[in-house]
Amino acid sequence: MKVRDVIIRDISAVFEDETVENFVIMCAKQLRSGLPVVDEDMVVIGFISESDIINATVPSYFSLLQSTSFLPDTHQLVSRFARIKDRKVSEFMSTPPITVREDDSLMHAADLLIRRRMKSIPVVDSYGRLVGFVTRMQILRGAMEKRWEV
Numbered sequence: 001m002k003v004r005d006v007i008i009r010d011i012s013a014v015f016e017d018e019t020v021e022n023f024v025i026m027c028a029k030q031l032r033s034g035l036p037v038v039d040e041d042m043v044v045i046g047f048i049s050e051s052d053i054i055n056a057t058v059p060s061y062f063s064l065l066q067s068t069s070f071l072p073d074t075h076q077l078v079s080r081f082a083r084i085k086d087r088k089v090s091e092f093m094s095t096p097p098i099t100v101r102e103d104d105s106l107m108h109a110a111d112l113l114i115r116r117r118m119k120s121i122p123v124v125d126s127y128g129r130l131v132g133f134v135t136r137m138q139i140l141r142g143a144m145e146k147r148w149e150v
Contacts, residue, residue, distance in 0.1 A: 006142035016090035046093035
């Protein structure tokens, strides 16, 4: 099986100069855990996920040790998010982007998703432009449907 057999043709993405707050709103509306970051030509230049933002807002273990209040509370999370919500996604995105192409094997995509602990992976054309994405569930669904064809 190939990536083209399970691709979700959705080119939802964010630009590198969009705000963290806009990214969170987009993901919440679309029930996504992350989005590709693209340039003006829709070339994927990075990826930003909920984990990137959570890591930026939850105090690190080291900072907790130096804090007078060892146990973090919700107020710390809220105040840290308020400090980064207007910053650009480019400050938090992962680069270089991990992508697959439509003619890549489904096993290759599954391997990347598992090894990189990703929930979805952007699918690009030969120019690196976004054409869709694949999720772990799409791979499972594709494998299940293929089983019934055999």
